[in-house]
Structures are given as structure tokens and as C-alpha cells.
Amino acid sequence: NAGVTQTPKFQVLKTGQSMTLQCAQDMNHNSMYWYRQDPGMGLRLIYYSASEGTTDKGEVPNGYNVSRLNKREFSLRLESAAPSQTSVYFCASAPDRVTHEQYFGPGTRLTVT
């Protein structure tokens, strides 16, 4: 039982390049989330998905797109990377049980030059 996994762990992009961050969970959770963490800002929600086939914007969605490929996988795409997107990205998932406790992946550290 791996929990929430994210790939890659590290990535360096040039301005204007595109890439997709991958997230998968093996806990049969319905809800999945993407956050970014910046120094002095705390974690902020980018997008979330309440179930397979649905996605909704969070606090900072501009410059990102997401895909809920199936119940297990939720990807985050940067179409044209900008230096302001340099950050650590975390994926999380939560069950529909009473607690709705969120479980986090190890993160992807992205640098855009």
C-alpha cells in the first residue's frame, strides 16, 4: 500500500516549456487535490476533484490544467511554464468516510528558469 505517489520528485524547466505532474493513490479515495507551497505563503489549493470525471478550481488555478484520468490518477499540467510557477507541488487524496482526512504525497520540487 503505497498511499499517494508523485512523479517526478524534481524537475527543472525553461520558461515556456510544458510538463505534466503525475499523482496516483491506491486507497480508493474519491477526492484528490493539488496544492503548491511557496516560502512565506503556506500551502494553497490549485485544483481539486471530488470524483472521477469532475474537477474544480481552487484558490490559484491560473496557468494550470488538470485531468482526473480515473479514480486513482490526477495529473497537473503546466502548458507554458513561468518563473512564478517555481514551487513545491503536493498532491493529496481523501475518502468519503466521515473524517474526510487528507493524505499527502511526497511532493514535486519544480524550478522554472
Added chain:
Amino acid sequence: KQEVTQIPAALSVPEGENLVLNCSFTDSAIYNLQWFRQDPGKGLTSLLLIQSSQREQTSGRLNASLDKSSGRSTLYIAASQPGDSATYLCAPASYSGAGSYQLTFGKGTKLSVIP
């Protein structure tokens, strides 16, 4: 919009002390509140979750309390150890529709426990 404040921003204590980390939030219509631990360069580890109907939750040396009406939560760490050194994050959850809940994070309290 929910806003979360954690005080103090940093704390340095000698080993063995009992300590309290504070969290306040502006919107009391929360579903639950999670406390997380984050080690440098690592992901978030959930420590405790308090449902909105609960007053406190305990796990080992950790005790978290919740006063929803006043928008406050505290994390109490008993007999602190150097291994407790980390950043502690508070995150109340609000309903966002379709069975999903959004967490709003504070900026954290960075704890250093000196041997």
C-alpha cells in the same frame, strides 16, 4: 474567505518542555481541523484530526483542542524531544461541494527542540 493564523511563527525550547502551538481561523463554519507535521524537504504527515463536534483529540504526547465558536485550536506537545523538531501546520476544512472538502493552511510554526 477562510484565513488561518498560526502563532508563534517559530519556537525554540529545551528538551523536556511542554509546549503549546496556537491556530486561529476566521470562518467558524468548518467540518474538521487537521494538524500536520512537515520535516524539511518532505511532505506533510497528518498528526491529528478533530471533527467539528469534538473538543479535543489525543495521540501519544500530542493533544489538540478545538473551540469552533471562537475560531481557535491548540496543539499541545508534552515532554518535547529533539525528534519533534519540524514545522507544524494547522488546516481547517470547509465543504466545497459534491462530497469534497477544502483545507486552508496556516503558514506554520517552526519548532526547534534543543537537546
